[in-house]
Amino acid sequence: MTVLPFPKGDNLTDTVISDVHFNLTALNINNYTLYSNQTLSNNSDCHLVLPPHTPPTLYPNGTFPNATSCYAPILPISTHSTISILFSTFFALTLLITLVSLRKQGANHLPSSSSTFRHPITRRWPFYFALSLSATGLIATITAVDVDRDYLPSTPLILRSFFLTLQLPLILATVWESLRAHRSRLERLIADADPFAFRAGDRRTKIQFWIPLLVYLFVWLTFFMTIPRAWNPITKQNDEAQTRTIAEPSATDARFKTGAVFATLAWLLISSHIFHIAHFYSSHLPHLSTSSPTTQRSANALLKPLVLCIAALPRVAYALFSSFSWPLSPFNLSAPLGLLFGLGYGPPLFVLLIINLFALQEPNEDVELARRRRERGERADVELGVRRKPAWWRMRKGTASGVMGKGAGRHVERLRDLVAEENVGGRKKGERKVKVNEPGKDPFADPSPELPTATEAQNRAEGRGSRRRRHVGSSSTSPSSSSSSSSSSDEISGSRSSWWWPHSKEQIQDEKEERRIHRAKEKGTYKPWGASLLETSTERDSGKRGEEGVGSGSGREEEGVKRTGPRRQGKGQVVRSMLDL
Numbered sequence: 001m002t003v004l005p006f007p008k009g010d011n012l013t014d015t016v017i018s019d020v021h022f023n024l025t026a027l028n029i030n031n032y033t034l035y036s037n038q039t040l041s042n043n044s045d046c047h048l049v050l051p052p053h054t055p056p057t058l059y060p061n062g063t064f065p066n067a068t069s070c071y072a073p074i075l076p077i078s079t080h081s082t083i084s085i086l087f088s089t090f091f092a093l094t095l096l097i098t099l100v101s102l103r104k105q106g107a108n109h110l111p112s113s114s115s116t117f118r119h120p121i122t123r124r125w126p127f128y129f130a131l132s133l134s135a136t137g138l139i140a141t142i143t144a145v146d147v148d149r150d151y152l153p154s155t156p157l158i159l160r161s162f163f164l165t166l167q168l169p170l171i172l173a174t175v176w177e178s179l180r181a182h183r184s185r186l187e188r189l190i191a192d193a194d195p196f197a198f199r200a201g202d203r204r205t206k207i208q209f210w211i212p213l214l215v216y217l218f219v220w221l222t223f224f225m226t227i228p229r230a231w232n233p234i235t236k237q238n239d240e241a242q243t244r245t246i247a248e249p250s251a252t253d254a255r256f257k258t259g260a261v262f263a264t265l266a267w268l269l270i271s272s273h274i275f276h277i278a279h280f281y282s283s284h285l286p287h288l289s290t291s292s293p294t295t296q297r298s299a300n301a302l303l304k305p306l307v308l309c310i311a312a313l314p315r316v317a318y319a320l321f322s323s324f325s326w327p328l329s330p331f332n333l334s335a336p337l338g339l340l341f342g343l344g345y346g347p348p349l350f351v352l353l354i355i356n357l358f359a360l361q362e363p364n365e366d367v368e369l370a371r372r373r374r375e376r377g378e379r380a381d382v383e384l385g386v387r388r389k390p391a392w393w394r395m396r397k398g399t400a401s402g403v404m405g406k407g408a409g410r411h412v413e414r415l416r417d418l419v420a421e422e423n424v425g426g427r428k429k430g431e432r433k434v435k436v437n438e439p440g441k442d443p444f445a446d447p448s449p450e451l452p453t454a455t456e457a458q459n460r461a462e463g464r465g466s467r468r469r470r471h472v473g474s475s476s477t478s479p480s481s482s483s484s485s486s487s488s489s490d491e492i493s494g495s496r497s498s499w500w501w502p503h504s505k506e507q508i509q510d511e512k513e514e515r516r517i518h519r520a521k522e523k524g525t526y527k528p529w530g531a532s533l534l535e536t537s538t539e540r541d542s543g544k545r546g547e548e549g550v551g552s553g554s555g556r557e558e559e560g561v562k563r564t565g566p567r568r569q570g571k572g573q574v575v576r577s578m579l580d581l
Contacts, residue, residue, distance in 0.1 A: 002239075004034045018054040030062030037238065039070045039152070046070035048151065073149035080337060081145045087345050088141035094352040095134040101359035102127035109366035123365060126181050129174040130355050133348050136163045136170060141345065153235040153333060161234055161331050162227070164344055168259075168319050169223045171348050172266050175312045176215050178355055179273050179305045183208075185365050186281050192369055193376070204280045211273060218266035225259030234331045251331040252323060260320040267309070267316045274305045304358050311350045318343035 006015040006024055015024045017034065031042045038050035047055060047067040053074065055064035068074070106124040140163035146156035190197050198204065233250035237243045318339070322329040329335060330344050363371075381388055 002036045004036055006034055017049050018051050020049075020054050020056065022058045023060070026058055026060055026062055032062075037152075041070070046152070048072070048074075070152045071150055071154035073146050074151055075149050077145060078148045080340075081148045083337060083341055084141045084144035087341065087349070088138055090349055091134050091137040091141060091352075094349065094356065095131065095138065097356045097360075098127055098130045098134055098352065101356050102131070105359050105362075105364055107364055107366070109364060110370065122184060123181055126174060126177040126355060127359070129170060129177055130352055133167060133170045133174050134352055136166050137345060137348050140164045140167070147333070153237050157235055157331075157333070158231045162231060164330055165226050166223075167348050168226065168263055168315065169219045171312050171315055171351055172219050172222070172263060172270065173216075174351060174355070175308045176212075176219075176266075176270050176273075178308055179270060179277075180212065182304050183273070183277050183281070186277070188365065189369060189372065190281065193372065204276075207276055211269060211276070215266055215269050218262045218269065221262040222259045222266065225255050225262060229255060237333050247331070248326045251329045252326055256323040260316075260323040263316050264320055267312060270312075271309045274302060274309065277305060278302055304354070307354055308351060311347055311354060313347075314343050315347035318347075 006027065007017060009015045009021055009024065013023060013025045015022050015027065017040070018038075032040050033042065034040055034049070038048065040047050040049050042062075046069060047064050048070055049055070053068035055067040058064055102124060106127065140160050143156045143159040143163070147153070147160055150156060187198070230250075233246050236246035318328075318330075326332060327335065328339060330340050362368075378388075380386075
């Protein structure tokens with residue numbers, strides 16, 4: 001792209017570009033330059049001057065009305081755009097299939113353990129990275145359509161290059177998490193069948209601790225060496241000179257080369273994990289044998305890791321070679337389409353296809369573990385001669401199948417519904433139990449019982465002692481007195497059987513009144529309530545003390561109870577007195 005002089009016009013201040021007259025003075029004042037690719041630019045604005053996109057006129061302030069930008073997508077789509085649309089469709093399909101695989105393999109059917117490799121979130125990481133890989137591939141292929149349609153390279157080329165480069169650390173993380181999840185699956189199945197198959201703290205656990213740290217270290221170094229950078233120099237491919245001086249040095253600088261080396265080291269570590277699986281888990285492969293053909297195909301401990309590592313190798317090799325060679329670089333607009341799609345987009349798509357095929361073919365880890373436990377239990381029952389009851393005999397579906405399902409407890413819920421419909425509990429289904437307050441009782445009162453005071457507790461103790469002494473004395477005098485005393489003692493013990501429980505003040509007063517009436521009946525000094533109702537409280541109390549002294553010779557003083565002031569009548573006292581009448 002070279003600079004061209006402005007064509008001559010009708011006078012010294014006029015120029016003709018694509019049969020359109022422009023003010024030469026205004027062009028010079030605004031620093032516009034005419035280039036050989038039919039563009040007019042002043043380093044701020046760039047406009048097309050080729051027909052039919054030539055601006056109709058130029059205003060004195062240096063602006064073009066109805067002008068077309070140099071970065072507008074005005075060209076037709078080419079073979080590159082067509083293949084990009086096809087690959088974008090594939091990436092969109094893998095995105096949907098990965099969601100289905102995540103739902104199947106990431107579901108939790110057994111209680112999770114405290115061990116890290118047994119937690120269900122560890123089985124989901126491969127699909128999380130696979131979703132990210134599918135999304136980046138989808139964005140890169142969709143934006144690649146406008147790379148061919150733009151007159152000059154611009155934002156679509158930056159987006160395609162950015163997401164295509166971002167696929168390199170994502171494909172490494174996806175392959176690594178798939179290998180780690182596969183190894184954890186084998187470890188869990190073997191350890192469940194033989195708890196003593198592996199030792200804690202051995203060389204195996206140390207290797208499994210350090211390899212993930214090193215792998216993610218190299219993956220993050222690859223990310224930081226290739227992604228955070230200036231991407232605008234890659235678009236400077238308008239002519240050969242600009243491409244050679246700006247775009248090529250930017251695409252093959254030291255950062256891209258270092259990132260490619262780190263990606264190669266990460267791939268080597270991931271591949272070495274295959275030998276780790278073969279060394280520590282090959283001796284336990286007989287534990288994985290089963291009668292299911294599907295499980296036999298998925299039980300191979302080396303097939304899936306080996307295929308994934310081979311599928312990711314071309315993408316790592318392409319990143320390494322393109323960082324040293326500009327003609328092979330995916331940032332080059334004239335790069336071979338076979339290398340770009342075969343080594344750039346092909347390996348991520350192949351890795352996603354392998355992960356989803358194995359995920360859809362293999363059963364869920366928890367379901368497979370429960371099935372193996374059930375098979376081992378059946379073999380043990382056959383060896384011991386135990387005959388189990390059928391599955392329908394058990395109440396819960398989760399207990400019968402060994403896996404917690406959605407129908408767990410359906411029989412219990414059915415019985416509860418039947419009980420509610422038959423009104424077994426005294427209420428109909430949906431009927432609320434409403435407690436009706438008693439009339440004359442404060443519904444907001446404190447329901448807790450009140451404890452007796454110290455004086456009342458002392459009176460109770462003294463009354464029990466005096467009655468016990470009186471009962472012993474009367475039992476030695478006569479049979480009639482003994483029978484009456486025994487009956488009275490039974491009544492007293494019955495009334496006193498619940499003394500250990502705290503009562504309210506009204507209950508305590510009722511108990512005192514019962515004891516008073518009982519003592520009066522024993523002495524023969526009991527008066528009906530109708531006779532005592534006419535007396536005042538003071539006269540009644542004094543009369544009682546006199547009668548008790550005459551009748552029995554031992555009054556209140558002998559029992560150790562001293563009463564001062566008038567006696568308050570309780571509710572129970574009034575009711576019983578009226579009944580006596």
